[in-house]
Amino acid sequence: MSHKNTSNHDTLAQKLDAIRAELLPFAEDMCSLGSQLKQQFKSEQFIDVHDDTTAIATALANLRNQVKGLNLELIQGASDQAHETHISQSRLRHDLRTPLNAVKGYSEMLLESLGQHGESVSHSLLLDLLSKTNTVLETISTSVVFPELESDEVVKTHEHSEMSSVAVLGKILVVDDDKSNLTVLSRLLEQQGHEVKCANSGPEALLAIRSGDFDLVLLDMLMPGMNGYEVLSIIKNDSDIAHLPVIVISALDEMEGVINCIEAGADDYLPKPFNPTLLQARIGTGIERKRLRDESTALMERMETELQEARRAQLNLVPHDFPSVSNAQPIAVHAHVQPAREVGGDFYDFFYVGENHLWFLVADVSDKGVAAGMFMARASSLVRLIPMQYFKQFGRMLMPHEVLNDINNELCQFNPEMAFITLLSGRIHIQTGDVLIANAGHSAALEYSANVPVHSLETWRGHPLGIKPDSEYRSMQTTLHPNHGLFLYTDGVTDALSNEEEYFSDDRLFESLQRLKKHSPALVVQTVKEALRVFTRDAEQFDDITLLAIQRTQHTAITVKEVLLPNTLEACRVARQELIGLQAAHGFSDTVCEDMCLCADEIISNNANFGYSDQREHENLLRLSVDSTQVVLEFIDDGSFFDPQSAPIIQPQHDLATAKAGGLGIKFVRHLTDELHYKRVDGKNHTVLVKHLKHEA
Amino acid sequence: MTKVLLVEDNEMNRDMLSRRLTRKGFDVIVAIDGQSGIDLAKSDQPEVILMDMSLPVIDGWEATRVLKADTSTKHIPIIALTAHAMSSDRDKALAAGCDDYDTKPVELPRLLEKMQTLLTAESS
Numbered sequence: 001m002s003h004k005n006t007s008n009h010d011t012l013a014q015k016l017d018a019i020r021a022e023l024l025p026f027a028e029d030m031c032s033l034g035s036q037l038k039q040q041f042k043s044e045q046f047i048d049v050h051d052d053t054t055a056i057a058t059a060l061a062n063l064r065n066q067v068k069g070l071n072l073e074l075i076q077g078a079s080d081q082a083h084e085t086h087i088s089q090s091r092l093r094h095d096l097r098t099p100l101n102a103v104k105g106y107s108e109m110l111l112e113s114l115g116q117h118g119e120s121v122s123h124s125l126l127l128d129l130l131s132k133t134n135t136v137l138e139t140i141s142t143s144v145v146f147p148e149l150e151s152d153e154v155v156k157t158h159e160h161s162e163m164s165s166v167a168v169l170g171k172i173l174v175v176d177d178d179k180s181n182l183t184v185l186s187r188l189l190e191q192q193g194h195e196v197k198c199a200n201s202g203p204e205a206l207l208a209i210r211s212g213d214f215d216l217v218l219l220d221m222l223m224p225g226m227n228g229y230e231v232l233s234i235i236k237n238d239s240d241i242a243h244l245p246v247i248v249i250s251a252l253d254e255m256e257g258v259i260n261c262i263e264a265g266a267d268d269y270l271p272k273p274f275n276p277t278l279l280q281a282r283i284g285t286g287i288e289r290k291r292l293r294d295e296s297t298a299l300m301e302r303m304e305t306e307l308q309e310a311r312r313a314q315l316n317l318v319p320h321d322f323p324s325v326s327n328a329q330p331i332a333v334h335a336h337v338q339p340a341r342e343v344g345g346d347f348y349d350f351f352y353v354g355e356n357h358l359w360f361l362v363a364d365v366s367d368k369g370v371a372a373g374m375f376m377a378r379a380s381s382l383v384r385l386i387p388m389q390y391f392k393q394f395g396r397m398l399m400p401h402e403v404l405n406d407i408n409n410e411l412c413q414f415n416p417e418m419a420f421i422t423l424l425s426g427r428i429h430i431q432t433g434d435v436l437i438a439n440a441g442h443s444a445a446l447e448y449s450a451n452v453p454v455h456s457l458e459t460w461r462g463h464p465l466g467i468k469p470d471s472e473y474r475s476m477q478t479t480l481h482p483n484h485g486l487f488l489y490t491d492g493v494t495d496a497l498s499n500e501e502e503y504f505s506d507d508r509l510f511e512s513l514q515r516l517k518k519h520s521p522a523l524v525v526q527t528v529k530e531a532l533r534v535f536t537r538d539a540e541q542f543d544d545i546t547l548l549a550i551q552r553t554q555h556t557a558i559t560v561k562e563v564l565l566p567n568t569l570e571a572c573r574v575a576r577q578e579l580i581g582l583q584a585a586h587g588f589s590d591t592v593c594e595d596m597c598l599c600a601d602e603i604i605s606n607n608a609n610f611g612y613s614d615q616r617e618h619e620n621l622l623r624l625s626v627d628s629t630q631v632v633l634e635f636i637d638d639g640s641f642f643d644p645q646s647a648p649i650i651q652p653q654h655d656l657a658t659a660k661a662g663g664l665g666i667k668f669v670r671h672l673t674d675e676l677h678y679k680r681v682d683g684k685n686h687t688v689l690v691k692h693l694k695h696e697a
Numbered sequence: 698m699t700k701v702l703l704v705e706d707n708e709m710n711r712d713m714l715s716r717r718l719t720r721k722g723f724d725v726i727v728a729i730d731g732q733s734g735i736d737l738a739k740s741d742q743p744e745v746i747l748m749d750m751s752l753p754v755i756d757g758w759e760a761t762r763v764l765k766a767d768t769s770t771k772h773i774p775i776i777a778l779t780a781h782a783m784s785s786d787r788d789k790a791l792a793a794g795c796d797d798y799d800t801k802p803v804e805l806p807r808l809l810e811k812m813q814t815l816l817t818a819e820s821s
Contacts, residue, residue: 055709090781094751097780098707101802105713108805112720137802141782184706184729187754273708276753 012088019143020070023096026136027064030103030129034060037125052106056129058251059102065271066095069278093144095275097137104133170215170287171195175205175231176249177223185218185274192280202226206234209241216286218270221250221257229261236265243293245286307342307370314339314373317380318347322522325553330482330628331358331430334521335548336529338492338541345372346490346544347380353391353427356587359384359400361425362488362548364442366464375411375419379465382407383425397587400425400438401473404465408440408473411466420466424459424488429587431628432693433480433552438473440465443491446513448524449484454513457486482628485519485551489528492543496532499539504532521549552628560585560624567618567639569608575600575633578624586626592691595672596631599689602665603635603644607685611639628693630674635687642685643678644669698724699816702743704734704760705778706752710801714747717805731755735763738770745812749801750779750790758793765794774815778803 034057041053070092107126114123172194176182179200186196197212199205203226209217217235221228228248236242245267250258258269267289268282318337325332335348345365352358361383365372386406387398403425411421424445426437437445437457441464444456460474480486489509496504512531516524525547532545563578565571576597583593600622612618620637644666670676675690701723705711715725726741728734731752738746746764750757757777764770777790780801790798797811 055712059709090783090786093782094780097782097801098710101780102707102709102713104802105710105717105805109713109717109720133802180729183733184753187730187732191754273706 016070023067027067031060040122056106059099063099168284168287169193172216173214174218175199176220202231215290217246245290311342330553332521332551334525338545340541343373344544346546348548353387357427359427363423364490366420399475401475404473408465412469420464422464431586435478436475438475446487448513454510480552488548490546492545524549562623565620571604599669607639631691633689700724700743702746704728705749731760746775761793
């Protein structure tokens with residue numbers, strides 16, 4: 001809109017204000033005359049003309065409403081062009097004179113009827129009313145003259161511009177039991193460009209609404225059978241169609257009913273008889289409202305879809321393939337995460353670093369929803385990448401607390417929202433069951449088995465991640481024995497509320513685990529999930545829920561390797577190499593590896609130095625075995641009889657050249673091994689060295 | 698009795714004027730919009746038509762043009778009635794083929810006089 005047109009608009013608004021100020025006192029005065037007249041005729045018991053006084057009162061109320069509404073609908077309908085100012089003037093005169101026509105006509109008719117009754121109160125009231133009608137008509141003629149406004153262009157053909165200015169079109173259902181009203185309204189609306197369907201009764205209207213996609217309903221209030229109010233109530237109480245805007249049509253003396261309808265959910269009302277401008281404006285508003293409602297519904301649906309996609313994407317961030325158990329992988333894992341909203345802040349993970357270390361963790365981001373989900377995504381990739389990258393690049397298996405240190409410092413760097421994560425992370429050696437666990441502000445893990453009561457594995461508890469740089473974390477060491485399991489969870493489990501507002505609590509969790517007879521992780525997770533479901537029933541889930549169970553399965557010792565050894569000291573190097581390879585594969589401690597290497601050195605050097613009297617090469621055998629509990633070295637050689645168990649301990653001598661077999665080295669062997677076995681079979685020494693792993697500190 | 702067709706969309710004004718004309722001895726038939734006005738004029742052949750100009754669907758000007766273009770109805774005199782009371786309306790009504798013009802509110806004696814003039818002219 002140009003500046004010039006804005007000022008035209010303002011001028012018109014001022015003019016209308018002036019007209020309203022001039023006419024309103026007359027309109028009010030005449031309304032009160034109309035009411036008096038109605039009362040008077042009632043008291044004089046002119047039953048047959050009572051309807052006419054009602055018509056006069058209604059027409060006067062209509063006039064007053066027209067005057068009051070001058071600056072609203074008319075200005076909205078009026079435009080910025082001068083030629084439409086002409087139309088506004090013409091239409092305004094029409095709208096004001098139409099009720100006056102009724103007032104004048106009915107009044108004159110009543111006067112004729114009263115003729116024979118001579119002077120009466122009614123008579124003088126009618127004369128007064130007619131005189132005021134004439135005054136108002138004169139005022140309209142002199143005052144409803146709009147100034148010719150400046151214009152950029154003047155459009156000549158303007159007859160239809162009143163109707164063609166409809167911008168918002170839609171599909172409208174008109175409901176009225178009166179056929180002629182239906183015809184007038186539907187033709188009027190069709191002319192304005194709307195698509196119109198008609199219904200003669202409430203039930204017919206409801207049928208049409210449920211089967212068609214209407215933008216708006218025009219509903220008459222007074223209908224036989226089901227009335228407008230009843231139809232409206234049914235529409236507004238049916239969620240499928242409650243969004244449909246309803247405009248109630250009513251005569252002016254039905255205002256009480258109109259108020260009821262507005263309270264019952266009607267969007268607007270239209271007084272009868274219809275004013276085309278008002279009709280157009282209100283229908284436009286109603287359809288616009290429906291369009292906005294539809295848009296917001298579509299927006300909600302789109303956001304819902306996006307959230308569901310985010311949920312899928314997030315659930316894909318955690319592994320769902322749970323490894324099958326074998327001798328090579330004797331650790332079973334199962335887990336479950338259940339976000340309270342579409343997107344959650346909880347997560348779990350498990351992954352191998354190298355061949356023998358299974359890392360596992362459960363974490364809980366502060367708060368829930370999308371923001372928490374983003375933070376979770378960032379943390380979940382760090383928690384996996386850090387130990388993997390260290391191992392890949394530096395060959396170093398990090399301790400869990402070292403990983404926590406790194407994640408914490410990283411998360412502290414970009415964290416304006418002050419989000420934080422509690423996390424319990426551990427790694428287990430899949431053959432030995434050695435576990436290291438570090439805790440950043442999380443609930444402790446629970447250990448369960450058939451033999452001992454469920455108990456929590458208390459760990460040193462550091463700050464949650466993301467709060468304070470350089471926070472301290474520590475790894476706690478323990479061993480998971482065969483058939484024992486660990487259960488990790490987030491506080492969404494213990495804080496789950498029942499309908500009675502009771503917490504699920506540690507007690508119920510312990511109890512659920514204690515009752516189990518079998519302990520496969522899948523069963524453990526399923527059992528706790530089910531216990532939670534039974535406990536909470538249909539209560540709303542407030543927090544994300546995450547469960548992870550890990551169990552070490554029983555297995556037999558595995559023969560890992562047999563190697564041939566020469567009967568020279570070179571065999572020491574070979575044995576040592578094999579042991580280091582074994583350690584890399586099975587992850588027993590450096591102490592175990594070093595002890596076994598020393599023992600092997602002793603057995604081999606004893607054989608090489610003292611086992612043979614000939615100068616030939618001999619081939620001996622070393623069998624290396626390992627299981628979760630022990631490392632076993634078995635030497636089979638064809639050297640002379642030598643039983644390390646019974647050989648005397650000989651004090652070191654100054655001259656090593658004269659030293660005998662056995663000696664101080666054998667003392668080492670006896671001391672460093674947990675078991676030492678010997679037998680002579682078929683002219684060969686069978687020497688077995690066993691180192692237990694479960695006592696490893 | 699003289700048959701008058703009153704084409705008027707406003708319910709109260711239709712009721713009021715039809716009753717007043719009935720009292721004056723006319724046989725009044727009514728139509729509520731331009732299209733039904735045209736239909737009734739053709740089927741009932743009134744002797745005079747009182748046509749409101751701001752009608753829904755087909756307005757009074759258009760209805761008048763149609764009636765005056767149709768051989769079965771072009772002889773029926775039409776008096777335009779409008780509440781707009783703009784000086785240009787009279788010219789427009791006459792240009793559309795109306796035989797006379799009056800404003801609303803209706804001055805009944807004046808309207809009756811105009812009707813009488815037209816009826817006399819037609820019958821002579």
